[in-house]
Amino acid sequence: MTEDISPFAATASAMGYLYQLRIALLRCTDLLEGGASWTVALEAGDDIECVQDGKTGLWQLKHRAEGTRITDGTSDLWKSLRVWAVAATAGAIDLDTADLFLLTTAEAAPSSAAVHLSSAPDDRRDPAEAHRLLKEARKAARARQQKKIEANPDTTAKPSELYQAWDTLGEPEQLRLLERVQILHSAEDIHATGTRLQGRAAIAVGRQYATSFLERLEGWFFQRAIAQMGTSAGPVTGIEFDEAFSSRRDQFRPDSLPIDDDVIKLPDESRIHSDKTFVRQLGLAGIGSARVRIAVRDWLRASTQRDRWSNENLLRPGEIDIYERRLTEEWEVRFEAMRDDLGEQAAEEAMAVAAKALYRWVEQEARYSIRPGCEEPFVTTGSFHMLAEGLDVGWHPQYAARLMTLLEPAGSRS
Known part of the structure; x- marks a missing residue:
């Protein structure tokens, strides 16, 4: 040589x-x-x-x-x-x-x-x-x-x-x-x-x-x-x-989207993202640290994969908006049913139990594909966390009021 x-x-x-x-x-x-x-x-x-x-x-x-x-x-x-x-x-x-x-x-x-x-x-x-x-x-x-x-x-x-x-x-x-x-x-x-x-x-x-x-x-x-x-x-x-x-090749069919190997292998960054709003939402619901780590992993995967789809022009116009509307509406039905069951005078312990049940639905049951051939679970769960980051969805019955107060700048609370 x-x-x-x-x-x-x-x-x-x-x-x-x-x-x-x-x-x-x-x-x-x-x-x-x-x-x-x-x-x-x-x-x-x-x-x-x-x-x-x-x-x-x-x-x-x-x-x-x-x-x-x-x-x-x-x-x-x-x-x-x-x-x-x-x-x-x-x-x-x-x-x-x-x-x-x-x-x-x-x-x-x-x-x-x-x-x-x-x-x-x-x-x-x-x-x-x-x-x-x-x-x-x-x-x-x-x-x-x-x-x-x-x-x-x-x-x-x-x-x-x-x-x-x-x-x-x-x-x-x-x-x-x-x-x-x-x-x-x-x-x-x-x-x-x-x-x-x-x-x-x-x-x-x-x-x-x-x-x-x-x-x-x-x-x-x-x-x-x-x-x-x-x-x-x-x-x-x-x-x-x-x-x-x-x-x-099949991932590029009209009814599918590619899921990339490097996205699935993204490292654990739960500590880096511990101050995210969606992580605080999980704290309000009393979710344990191991499940929080999984949530951060799914959020990171979904946000990275969705950004890649967008940057490569693989998404149809308005497709993400339609998908997020569907997720929000599916959540809304269950969230309002939870609030009705609790009533106005619910105790903190009852609200925590209900919040955990709602979040368990996201983890274990909510499987809504953005396209029929793209069925990776983290796309759904991670997208829910992206919505939770913007307070568009939540798990605790009073998540919006409590987090708005928590996230409000100190100088504006007078």
């Missing part, structure tokens, strides 16, 4: 990793079109390893700046050949069943080995000619090394590791390897790959929701890839990917 740690090198390295993830995700969508009997792994046998129907596809990826060319002496080409030659020598790959891909954004120089190893219609695939050109390039590299030795006779010059594995293979094995190689040059860069994924997303959920859907699919895939590269999980399977793709 290079010792260059400048910001420019770091940026290029990060771009390369992101490119690898996006290409892997694109490969998954490609493979899914043919069924679900496949696996995709990153940094396993190669940058990307795809296994389908008993055949293995090993992918080397090179994301290079615009204008970069791949010639017979380019290190990108020889590094890929070294990886494959080492694997072939060790028996890690079977050249009868493995397809070897070098996908690079660089342009192949005319009449180069890369052109003769390409399967593009305009190129002239000829592995034997590519082998001849590579032998010439290797000969030129030896000549350059010999000149260095002659110029510095006291220096011990070691053979370049770039060529050692290739040199170890006999010529028949070199040609056999090249027959399995396909160089996909002038490939789309990371931005164009993103555009292609956007197009796949638009087919799945429509152009209006394509960006939101793709963000969620990429988020899942990137986390899944990290787990796989960290050896805590196996390769992504076709069945697994199909399920992840389909479940996220």
Whole structure:
């Protein structure tokens, strides 16, 4: 690995990793079109390893700046050949069943080995000619090394590791390897790959929701890839990917809304929000600390998810207002029935018991979906707490009067 740690090198390295993830995700969508009997792994046998129907596809990826060319002496080409030659020598790959891909954004120089190893219609695939050109390039590299030795006779010059594995293979094995190689040059860069994924997303959920859907699919895939590269999980399977793709696609149906994994995993912040009005409402009703913590969790989830829906334009005009009106009206029927049952002269203990019963309805029974396919309970319970924050609903029979007094600025009570 290079010792260059400048910001420019770091940026290029990060771009390369992101490119690898996006290409892997694109490969998954490609493979899914043919069924679900496949696996995709990153940094396993190669940058990307795809296994389908008993055949293995090993992918080397090179994301290079615009204008970069791949010639017979380019290190990108020889590094890929070294990886494959080492694997072939060790028996890690079977050249009868493995397809070897070098996908690079660089342009192949005319009449180069890369052109003769390409399967593009305009190129002239000829592995034997590519082998001849590579032998010439290797000969030129030896000549350059010999000149260095002659110029510095006291220096011990070691053979370049770039060529050692290739040199170890006999010529028949070199040609056999090249027959399995396909160089996909002038490939789309990371931005164009993103555009292609956007197009796949638009087919799945429509152009209006394509960006939101793709963000969620990429988020899942990137986390899944990290787990796989960290050896805590196996390769992504076709069945697994199909399920992840389909479940996220279904969240964008007209009768549903997406529930995001990171929202469900929000940390406990009950202490931070202890001064919220809805928390004080729970205190008036005599709700215990454990249930208050759950209430804060649901409020945080619902407010975060609803903000995200709004920011991504996933909600219909007036949809939240209609939903909150429904919640308020459902609460109002029960709240007024509670007040009637208590009467005007109810004792404090009776009011506390009634408040707890009303809040228990919110916790355990109130399940009003904002859309039929979006049934996550925290959307309902958290939305009730959002309404309680504005004193639009409450649990204690006298919540409004008591909290208005409690929240009134000290200077205005004269």
